[in-house]
Amino acid sequence: MVPTLPSSRRCSVDSVTSERGASGTKLTSVKIVIAGGFGAGKTTFVGSVSEIRPLTTEAVMTTASSEHDDLSGLPNKTTTTVAMDFGRISLDRDLILYLFGTPGQHRFWFMWDDLVRGAIGAVVLVDTRRLADCFPAVDYFEQCGLPYTVALNCFDGTQPYTTDDVREALQIDAAVPILLCDARDRESTKSALITLVEHTMARVYASTAGPPAIPRPRW
DSSP states (O other): OOOOOOTTOOOOSOOOEEEEOTTSOEEEEEEEEEEESTTSSHHHHHHHHOSSOOBOOEEEOOHHHHHHSOOTTOTTOOEEESSOEEEEEEEETTEEEEEEEOOOSGGGGGGHHHHHTTOSEEEEEEOGGGGGGGHHHHHHHHHHTOOEEEEEEOGGGOOSSOHHHHHHHHTOOTTSOEEEEOTTOHHHHHHHHHHHHHHHHHHHHHHHTSOOSSOOOOO
16 A cells, blocks of 8 residues: 555645845755655664754554564564654755654555655665565655655665666666665765755756756755
8 A cells, every 4th residue: 555645735846945044144944755664764864864863753662563563674673653753954054954754654654745745855765675665655756756766774784785676676767866875874874865955956957947946065
């Protein structure tokens, strides 16, 4: 089952807001979604890169929840996100990303429309040991037309599959970036976010034949 998107609502890349910083610098803030299957590392991803203490809605897994959630490959998982994760990172002095991590279990998919509304793009975090778990997220963003990238989480610092292997398995268009990522490492997760912003900017530029509203960061 894939999260459904009402026909009257589509994802939008138009929700770019501007404000003034303390020094008078014009700041641009955008919303990014971190999605993926149950146990793919979304909470870890947000926590590793956020400049503020991340807001999490972690709950201890009960016997009842373990009966519904597939824990294969996750023997040490004792908590799960039940609403969202939230963090913030400044990619540049005038570009701020607000990160919203989605819950992975299918029983919480009803929240996705609200969490995704206003986002400019999404990172789909993938555990290749449980590749099928990312199908709903990929299908969701394909359906609503939101730019996304696929980040292969390197558990234990290794990745047994190449990006080409995963692209073929997921049948993802060649234009969608697929990259390796260690959700525990700040530089790795920051790089994944930069890739998404650049991909989104390219999509917007191609569709409008003009410069996007998002300022190009000076990495």
